[in-house]
Amino acid sequence: xxxxxxxxxxxxxxxxxxxxxxxxxxxxxxxxxxxxxxxxxxxxxxxxxxxxxxxxxxxxxxxxxxxxxxxxxxxxxxxxxxxxxxxxxxxxxxxxx
Amino acid sequence: xxxxxxxxxxxxxxxxxxxxxxxxxxxxxxxxxxxxxxxxxxxxxxxxxxxxxxxxxxxxxxxxxxxxxxxxxxxxxxxxxxxxxxxxxxxxxxxxxxxxxxxxxxxxxxxxxxxxxxxxxxxxxxxxxxxxxxxxxxxxxxxxxxxxxxxxxxxxxxxxxxxxxxxxxxxxxxxxxxxxxxxxxxxxxxxxxxxxxxxxxxxxxxxxxxxxxxxxxxxxxxxxxxxxxxxxxxxxxxxxxxxxxxxxxxxxxxxxxxxxxxxxxxxxxxxxxxxxxxxxxxxxxxxxxxxxxxxxxxxxxxxxxxxxxxxxxxx
Numbered sequence: 026x027x028x029x030x031x032x033x034x035x036x037x038x039x040x041x042x043x044x045x046x047x048x049x050x051x052x053x054x055x056x057x058x059x060x061x062x063x064x065x066x067x068x069x070x071x072x073x074x075x076x077x078x079x080x081x082x083x084x085x086x087x088x089x090x091x092x093x094x095x096x097x098x099x100x101x102x103x104x105x106x107x108x109x110x111x112x113x114x115x116x117x118x119x120x121x122x
Numbered sequence: 123x124x125x126x127x128x129x130x131x132x133x134x135x136x137x138x139x140x141x142x143x144x145x146x147x148x149x150x151x152x153x154x155x156x157x158x159x160x161x162x163x164x165x166x167x168x169x170x171x172x173x174x175x176x177x178x179x180x181x182x183x184x185x186x187x188x189x190x191x192x193x194x195x196x197x198x199x200x201x202x203x204x205x206x207x208x209x210x211x212x213x214x215x216x217x218x219x220x221x222x223x224x225x226x227x228x229x230x231x232x233x234x235x236x237x238x239x240x241x242x243x244x245x246x247x248x249x250x251x252x253x254x255x256x257x258x259x260x261x262x263x264x265x266x267x268x269x270x271x272x273x274x275x276x277x278x279x280x281x282x283x284x285x286x287x288x289x290x291x292x293x294x295x296x297x298x299x300x301x302x303x304x305x306x307x308x309x310x311x312x313x314x315x316x317x318x319x320x321x322x323x324x325x326x327x328x329x330x331x332x333x334x335x336x337x338x339x340x341x342x343x344x345x346x347x348x349x350x351x352x353x354x355x356x357x358x359x360x361x362x363x364x365x366x367x368x369x370x371x372x373x374x375x376x377x378x379x380x381x382x383x384x385x386x387x388x389x390x391x392x393x394x395x396x397x398x399x400x401x402x403x404x405x406x407x408x409x410x411x412x413x414x415x416x417x418x419x420x421x422x423x424x425x426x427x428x429x430x431x432x433x434x435x436x437x
Contacts, residue, residue: 058424
Protein backbone atom coordinates (compact mmCIF):
# COMPACT_ATOMS: atom_id res chain seq x y z
CA UNK A 26 0.00 0.00 0.00
CA UNK A 27 1.34 3.41 -0.84
CA UNK A 28 1.23 6.38 1.46
CA UNK A 29 -2.02 8.24 1.17
CA UNK A 30 -4.06 10.59 3.29
CA UNK A 31 -6.00 7.62 4.69
CA UNK A 32 -3.01 6.56 6.79
CA UNK A 33 -3.35 7.67 10.39
CA UNK A 34 -0.59 10.12 11.33
CA UNK A 35 2.17 9.22 13.77
CA UNK A 36 2.12 10.72 17.29
CA UNK A 37 4.81 10.88 19.95
CA UNK A 38 3.66 10.04 23.45
CA UNK A 39 4.90 11.63 26.70
CA UNK A 40 3.86 10.37 30.12
CA UNK A 41 4.06 11.88 33.59
CA UNK A 42 4.58 8.85 35.79
CA UNK A 43 3.63 10.65 38.99
CA UNK A 44 2.86 14.08 40.33
CA UNK A 45 6.05 16.09 40.65
CA UNK A 46 7.92 14.50 37.73
CA UNK A 47 8.37 15.63 34.12
CA UNK A 48 6.50 14.15 31.23
CA UNK A 49 8.89 11.72 29.56
CA UNK A 50 8.91 10.38 26.03
CA UNK A 51 7.77 6.73 26.03
CA UNK A 52 7.14 5.90 22.39
CA UNK A 53 4.85 6.55 19.50
CA UNK A 54 1.62 5.33 17.94
CA UNK A 55 -0.76 6.03 15.09
CA UNK A 56 -4.16 7.68 15.53
CA UNK A 57 -6.62 9.64 13.42
CA UNK A 58 -6.69 12.64 15.75
CA UNK A 59 -5.41 13.90 19.08
CA UNK A 60 -8.21 12.54 21.24
CA UNK A 61 -7.80 9.08 19.71
CA UNK A 62 -4.06 9.40 20.23
CA UNK A 63 -4.64 10.05 23.95
CA UNK A 64 -7.02 7.09 24.22
CA UNK A 65 -4.62 4.77 22.39
CA UNK A 66 -1.71 6.02 24.49
CA UNK A 67 -3.67 5.18 27.62
CA UNK A 68 -4.38 1.67 26.33
CA UNK A 69 -0.86 1.00 25.13
CA UNK A 70 1.43 2.82 27.53
CA UNK A 71 -0.40 2.99 30.89
CA UNK A 72 -1.92 -0.47 31.38
CA UNK A 73 0.14 -0.99 34.53
CA UNK A 74 -0.17 2.36 36.27
CA UNK A 75 2.80 3.84 34.41
CA UNK A 76 1.29 7.29 34.34
CA UNK A 77 -1.20 9.87 35.54
CA UNK A 78 -0.97 12.34 32.65
CA UNK A 79 -0.40 12.01 28.91
CA UNK A 80 0.83 14.42 26.23
CA UNK A 81 0.66 13.57 22.53
CA UNK A 82 2.12 15.54 19.65
CA UNK A 83 2.18 14.84 15.91
CA UNK A 84 5.66 13.46 15.19
CA UNK A 85 6.09 15.70 12.16
CA UNK A 86 5.85 18.80 14.37
CA UNK A 87 9.03 17.92 16.24
CA UNK A 88 12.22 19.65 15.15
CA UNK A 89 15.32 17.71 16.12
CA UNK A 90 18.98 18.67 16.23
CA UNK A 91 21.19 16.93 13.71
CA UNK A 92 23.40 14.18 15.20
CA UNK A 93 26.01 14.97 12.54
CA UNK A 94 26.39 18.42 14.11
CA UNK A 95 26.77 17.01 17.59
CA UNK A 96 30.31 18.32 17.94
CA UNK A 97 29.72 21.94 17.02
CA UNK A 98 26.42 21.91 18.85
CA UNK A 99 27.61 20.64 22.22
CA UNK A 100 31.38 21.23 22.26
CA UNK A 101 31.09 24.70 23.88
CA UNK A 102 29.61 23.01 26.94
CA UNK A 103 32.49 20.55 27.36
CA UNK A 104 35.21 23.17 27.04
CA UNK A 105 33.76 25.46 29.70
CA UNK A 106 34.55 23.41 32.77
CA UNK A 107 34.49 26.58 34.93
CA UNK A 108 30.69 26.27 34.82
CA UNK A 109 30.95 23.41 37.28
CA UNK A 110 31.60 23.89 41.01
CA UNK A 111 34.33 21.22 40.98
CA UNK A 112 36.50 23.60 38.87
CA UNK A 113 37.20 25.80 41.88
CA UNK A 114 39.69 25.27 44.68
CA UNK A 115 38.21 25.70 48.11
CA UNK A 116 40.69 26.06 51.02
CA UNK A 117 40.64 23.35 53.70
CA UNK A 118 38.44 24.16 56.64
CA UNK A 119 35.75 25.89 54.61
CA UNK A 120 32.38 24.22 54.97
CA UNK A 121 28.88 24.95 53.73
CA UNK A 122 30.12 25.90 50.25
CA UNK B 123 28.86 9.58 -1.34
CA UNK B 124 32.44 8.60 -2.16
CA UNK B 125 33.59 5.12 -1.11
CA UNK B 126 36.30 6.59 1.07
CA UNK B 127 33.75 8.65 3.02
CA UNK B 128 31.58 5.60 3.60
CA UNK B 129 34.57 3.70 4.88
CA UNK B 130 35.32 6.45 7.42
CA UNK B 131 31.67 6.52 8.51
CA UNK B 132 31.58 2.74 8.81
CA UNK B 133 34.68 2.75 11.00
CA UNK B 134 33.20 5.45 13.23
CA UNK B 135 29.97 3.48 13.42
CA UNK B 136 31.67 0.21 14.41
CA UNK B 137 33.74 2.08 17.00
CA UNK B 138 30.56 3.36 18.62
CA UNK B 139 29.13 -0.17 18.63
CA UNK B 140 32.33 -1.55 20.17
CA UNK B 141 32.15 1.07 22.91
CA UNK B 142 28.52 0.11 23.63
CA UNK B 143 27.24 3.51 22.51
CA UNK B 144 23.65 3.11 21.31
CA UNK B 145 22.68 3.98 17.76
CA UNK B 146 19.70 6.33 17.52
CA UNK B 147 17.32 6.87 14.56
CA UNK B 148 18.97 9.90 12.95
CA UNK B 149 22.54 8.64 13.35
CA UNK B 150 24.41 7.48 10.28
CA UNK B 151 24.30 3.69 9.91
CA UNK B 152 25.33 1.23 7.19
CA UNK B 153 22.50 0.24 4.85
CA UNK B 154 22.87 -3.41 5.83
CA UNK B 155 22.51 -2.58 9.53
CA UNK B 156 19.28 -0.75 8.73
CA UNK B 157 17.97 -3.54 6.49
CA UNK B 158 18.86 -6.25 9.02
CA UNK B 159 17.09 -4.37 11.81
CA UNK B 160 14.00 -3.62 9.75
CA UNK B 161 13.75 -7.30 8.84
CA UNK B 162 14.28 -8.49 12.40
CA UNK B 163 12.07 -5.91 14.13
CA UNK B 164 9.18 -6.21 11.69
CA UNK B 165 9.28 -10.01 11.85
CA UNK B 166 9.31 -9.71 15.62
CA UNK B 167 6.29 -7.40 15.41
CA UNK B 168 4.47 -9.82 13.11
CA UNK B 169 5.16 -12.63 15.60
CA UNK B 170 3.55 -10.65 18.39
CA UNK B 171 0.47 -9.94 16.29
CA UNK B 172 0.09 -13.43 14.77
CA UNK B 173 0.79 -14.80 18.25
CA UNK B 174 -2.55 -13.40 19.39
CA UNK B 175 -4.39 -15.88 17.16
CA UNK B 176 -3.63 -19.25 18.80
CA UNK B 177 -4.50 -17.80 22.22
CA UNK B 178 -7.43 -15.75 21.02
CA UNK B 179 -8.84 -19.13 20.06
CA UNK B 180 -9.45 -19.89 23.76
CA UNK B 181 -10.66 -16.58 25.18
CA UNK B 182 -14.34 -17.44 24.88
CA UNK B 183 -13.73 -20.94 26.23
CA UNK B 184 -11.51 -20.15 29.22
CA UNK B 185 -12.60 -22.35 32.15
CA UNK B 186 -13.54 -19.48 34.46
CA UNK B 187 -13.70 -15.70 34.70
CA UNK B 188 -10.28 -15.33 36.29
CA UNK B 189 -8.61 -17.31 33.53
CA UNK B 190 -10.54 -15.38 30.94
CA UNK B 191 -9.53 -11.98 32.33
CA UNK B 192 -5.89 -13.10 32.49
CA UNK B 193 -5.89 -14.46 28.94
CA UNK B 194 -7.53 -11.30 27.62
CA UNK B 195 -4.91 -9.16 29.37
CA UNK B 196 -2.15 -11.31 27.92
CA UNK B 197 -3.48 -11.13 24.38
CA UNK B 198 -3.91 -7.37 24.76
CA UNK B 199 -0.26 -7.17 25.83
CA UNK B 200 0.79 -8.99 22.66
CA UNK B 201 -1.02 -6.37 20.59
CA UNK B 202 0.86 -3.67 22.50
CA UNK B 203 4.17 -5.46 21.91
CA UNK B 204 3.41 -5.54 18.20
CA UNK B 205 2.79 -1.82 18.31
CA UNK B 206 6.03 -0.98 20.18
CA UNK B 207 7.91 -3.00 17.58
CA UNK B 208 6.22 -1.56 14.49
CA UNK B 209 7.03 1.89 15.90
CA UNK B 210 10.67 0.89 16.37
CA UNK B 211 10.76 -0.31 12.74
CA UNK B 212 9.23 2.99 11.63
CA UNK B 213 12.10 4.92 13.23
CA UNK B 214 14.33 3.21 10.64
CA UNK B 215 12.22 4.50 7.79
CA UNK B 216 10.12 1.36 7.29
CA UNK B 217 6.56 1.98 6.14
CA UNK B 218 4.23 0.20 8.55
CA UNK B 219 1.58 -0.71 6.00
CA UNK B 220 4.25 -2.03 3.64
CA UNK B 221 5.73 -4.27 6.33
CA UNK B 222 2.25 -5.57 7.14
CA UNK B 223 1.58 -6.20 3.46
CA UNK B 224 4.82 -8.19 3.33
CA UNK B 225 3.44 -10.41 6.09
CA UNK B 226 0.21 -10.89 4.16
CA UNK B 227 1.97 -11.71 0.90
CA UNK B 228 4.19 -14.25 2.63
CA UNK B 229 7.35 -12.27 1.94
CA UNK B 230 7.96 -11.56 5.63
CA UNK B 231 8.18 -14.36 8.18
CA UNK B 232 7.05 -14.61 11.78
CA UNK B 233 7.89 -17.05 14.55
CA UNK B 234 7.12 -20.57 13.30
CA UNK B 235 5.71 -21.58 16.69
CA UNK B 236 2.43 -19.81 15.94
CA UNK B 237 1.74 -22.14 13.03
CA UNK B 238 0.86 -24.93 15.46
CA UNK B 239 -2.76 -25.34 16.53
CA UNK B 240 -4.04 -24.87 20.09
CA UNK B 241 -6.16 -27.97 20.58
CA UNK B 242 -6.90 -27.95 24.32
CA UNK B 243 -6.96 -25.53 27.25
CA UNK B 244 -3.65 -27.02 28.42
CA UNK B 245 -2.07 -25.47 25.33
CA UNK B 246 -2.63 -22.05 26.95
CA UNK B 247 -0.49 -23.30 29.82
CA UNK B 248 2.18 -24.80 27.57
CA UNK B 249 2.37 -21.66 25.45
CA UNK B 250 2.77 -19.35 28.43
CA UNK B 251 5.31 -21.61 30.08
CA UNK B 252 7.36 -22.75 27.06
CA UNK B 253 6.72 -20.30 24.24
CA UNK B 254 6.80 -17.17 26.39
CA UNK B 255 9.66 -18.70 28.35
CA UNK B 256 11.67 -19.15 25.16
CA UNK B 257 10.66 -15.69 23.98
CA UNK B 258 11.91 -14.12 27.23
CA UNK B 259 15.22 -15.94 26.85
CA UNK B 260 15.53 -14.47 23.35
CA UNK B 261 14.34 -11.03 24.33
CA UNK B 262 16.22 -10.27 27.53
CA UNK B 263 19.56 -9.92 25.68
CA UNK B 264 17.79 -7.75 23.09
CA UNK B 265 17.26 -5.14 25.82
CA UNK B 266 20.99 -4.46 25.32
CA UNK B 267 20.76 -4.36 21.53
CA UNK B 268 22.82 -1.61 19.89
CA UNK B 269 19.80 0.10 18.33
CA UNK B 270 18.20 2.38 20.94
CA UNK B 271 14.51 2.25 19.96
CA UNK B 272 14.57 -1.58 19.65
CA UNK B 273 16.34 -1.96 22.99
CA UNK B 274 13.86 0.37 24.71
CA UNK B 275 10.88 -1.47 23.20
CA UNK B 276 12.32 -4.75 24.45
CA UNK B 277 12.66 -3.39 27.99
CA UNK B 278 8.92 -2.71 28.00
CA UNK B 279 8.12 -6.06 26.41
CA UNK B 280 10.24 -8.04 28.86
CA UNK B 281 8.66 -6.30 31.86
CA UNK B 282 5.23 -7.35 30.64
CA UNK B 283 6.23 -10.78 29.41
CA UNK B 284 7.18 -12.18 32.81
CA UNK B 285 3.53 -12.33 33.90
CA UNK B 286 2.78 -14.27 30.71
CA UNK B 287 5.13 -17.06 31.60
CA UNK B 288 3.92 -17.24 35.18
CA UNK B 289 0.26 -17.45 34.20
CA UNK B 290 1.14 -20.31 31.84
CA UNK B 291 3.06 -22.17 34.50
CA UNK B 292 0.15 -21.67 36.88
CA UNK B 293 -2.20 -23.35 34.39
CA UNK B 294 0.25 -26.24 34.01
CA UNK B 295 0.59 -26.56 37.80
CA UNK B 296 -3.16 -26.67 38.26
CA UNK B 297 -3.65 -29.27 35.54
CA UNK B 298 -0.76 -31.50 36.57
CA UNK B 299 -2.08 -31.59 40.11
CA UNK B 300 -5.62 -32.32 38.94
CA UNK B 301 -7.45 -35.42 37.74
CA UNK B 302 -5.76 -38.05 35.59
CA UNK B 303 -7.53 -36.57 32.60
CA UNK B 304 -6.13 -33.12 33.37
CA UNK B 305 -2.63 -34.52 33.87
CA UNK B 306 -2.84 -36.28 30.53
CA UNK B 307 -3.95 -33.05 28.93
CA UNK B 308 -0.95 -31.18 30.37
CA UNK B 309 1.44 -33.94 29.24
CA UNK B 310 -0.08 -33.93 25.77
CA UNK B 311 0.40 -30.16 25.47
CA UNK B 312 4.03 -30.49 26.60
CA UNK B 313 4.54 -33.29 24.06
CA UNK B 314 3.28 -31.11 21.23
CA UNK B 315 4.95 -27.84 22.18
CA UNK B 316 8.36 -28.98 23.46
CA UNK B 317 10.11 -29.44 20.14
CA UNK B 318 8.54 -26.44 18.38
CA UNK B 319 9.62 -24.35 21.42
CA UNK B 320 13.23 -25.50 20.95
CA UNK B 321 12.97 -24.58 17.27
CA UNK B 322 12.03 -21.02 18.26
CA UNK B 323 15.70 -20.23 18.78
CA UNK B 324 16.32 -20.75 15.09
CA UNK B 325 18.72 -22.96 13.15
CA UNK B 326 21.94 -24.34 14.63
CA UNK B 327 24.76 -21.80 14.73
CA UNK B 328 26.53 -23.42 11.79
CA UNK B 329 23.41 -22.94 9.65
CA UNK B 330 22.48 -19.46 10.83
CA UNK B 331 23.50 -17.06 8.10
CA UNK B 332 22.86 -13.80 9.98
CA UNK B 333 24.37 -14.63 13.38
CA UNK B 334 28.00 -13.54 12.89
CA UNK B 335 27.20 -10.11 11.45
CA UNK B 336 24.40 -9.50 13.94
CA UNK B 337 26.70 -10.29 16.84
CA UNK B 338 29.36 -7.99 15.45
CA UNK B 339 26.76 -5.22 15.35
CA UNK B 340 25.52 -6.16 18.83
CA UNK B 341 22.02 -6.68 17.56
CA UNK B 342 22.35 -10.20 18.83
CA UNK B 343 24.27 -10.96 22.02
CA UNK B 344 24.14 -14.77 22.12
CA UNK B 345 24.01 -17.43 19.44
CA UNK B 346 20.90 -19.54 18.79
CA UNK B 347 22.49 -22.67 20.29
CA UNK B 348 23.63 -20.85 23.45
CA UNK B 349 20.11 -19.58 24.10
CA UNK B 350 18.54 -22.96 23.31
CA UNK B 351 20.87 -24.68 25.78
CA UNK B 352 20.03 -22.11 28.44
CA UNK B 353 16.31 -22.70 27.84
CA UNK B 354 16.64 -26.48 28.17
CA UNK B 355 18.70 -26.14 31.34
CA UNK B 356 16.15 -23.97 33.13
CA UNK B 357 13.04 -25.72 31.81
CA UNK B 358 13.83 -29.38 32.55
CA UNK B 359 13.75 -28.90 36.35
CA UNK B 360 10.46 -27.01 35.98
CA UNK B 361 8.94 -30.00 34.16
CA UNK B 362 10.15 -32.23 36.98
CA UNK B 363 8.34 -30.05 39.52
CA UNK B 364 5.19 -30.41 37.43
CA UNK B 365 5.70 -34.17 37.35
CA UNK B 366 5.63 -34.12 33.55
CA UNK B 367 7.98 -35.89 31.17
CA UNK B 368 9.93 -34.03 28.48
CA UNK B 369 9.33 -35.95 25.24
CA UNK B 370 13.01 -36.59 24.52
CA UNK B 371 14.55 -39.99 25.25
CA UNK B 372 18.06 -38.59 24.70
CA UNK B 373 17.68 -35.91 27.35
CA UNK B 374 20.20 -36.36 30.16
CA UNK B 375 22.32 -34.28 32.51
CA UNK B 376 25.91 -33.81 31.37
CA UNK B 377 28.01 -33.18 34.46
CA UNK B 378 31.00 -32.06 32.40
CA UNK B 379 29.23 -29.21 30.65
CA UNK B 380 26.91 -28.57 33.60
CA UNK B 381 23.97 -28.67 31.26
CA UNK B 382 21.59 -31.12 29.61
CA UNK B 383 22.33 -33.05 26.45
CA UNK B 384 19.25 -33.30 24.32
CA UNK B 385 18.06 -35.08 21.19
CA UNK B 386 18.31 -33.97 17.61
CA UNK B 387 15.79 -31.40 16.44
CA UNK B 388 13.74 -32.29 13.40
CA UNK B 389 15.00 -29.49 11.15
CA UNK B 390 13.01 -30.78 8.17
CA UNK B 391 9.87 -29.99 10.11
CA UNK B 392 11.26 -26.56 11.04
CA UNK B 393 12.02 -25.63 7.43
CA UNK B 394 8.66 -26.99 6.27
CA UNK B 395 6.86 -24.74 8.77
CA UNK B 396 9.04 -21.73 7.98
CA UNK B 397 8.41 -22.35 4.30
CA UNK B 398 4.65 -22.07 4.78
CA UNK B 399 3.68 -25.73 5.16
CA UNK B 400 3.00 -25.89 8.90
CA UNK B 401 -0.37 -27.02 10.22
CA UNK B 402 -1.80 -23.48 10.49
CA UNK B 403 0.28 -21.18 8.24
CA UNK B 404 -2.54 -20.53 5.81
CA UNK B 405 -5.14 -20.06 8.53
CA UNK B 406 -2.95 -17.52 10.37
CA UNK B 407 -2.11 -15.36 7.37
CA UNK B 408 -5.69 -15.56 6.09
CA UNK B 409 -6.93 -14.34 9.48
CA UNK B 410 -4.53 -11.38 9.41
CA UNK B 411 -5.46 -10.50 5.86
CA UNK B 412 -9.15 -10.69 6.66
CA UNK B 413 -8.67 -8.50 9.72
CA UNK B 414 -7.01 -5.83 7.60
CA UNK B 415 -9.59 -5.97 4.83
CA UNK B 416 -12.60 -6.09 7.15
CA UNK B 417 -11.19 -3.31 9.34
CA UNK B 418 -10.29 -1.01 6.49
CA UNK B 419 -13.54 0.93 6.69
CA UNK B 420 -12.93 1.69 10.37
CA UNK B 421 -9.52 3.20 9.58
CA UNK B 422 -11.01 5.24 6.75
CA UNK B 423 -14.05 6.38 8.72
CA UNK B 424 -11.93 7.52 11.68
CA UNK B 425 -9.68 9.51 9.35
CA UNK B 426 -12.65 11.06 7.53
CA UNK B 427 -14.19 12.01 10.87
CA UNK B 428 -10.94 13.55 12.10
CA UNK B 429 -10.54 15.54 8.87
CA UNK B 430 -14.11 16.80 9.09
CA UNK B 431 -13.69 17.84 12.70
CA UNK B 432 -10.44 19.71 12.07
CA UNK B 433 -12.01 21.44 9.05
CA UNK B 434 -14.88 22.58 11.25
CA UNK B 435 -12.48 23.82 13.92
CA UNK B 436 -10.47 25.91 11.46
CA UNK B 437 -13.58 27.28 9.73
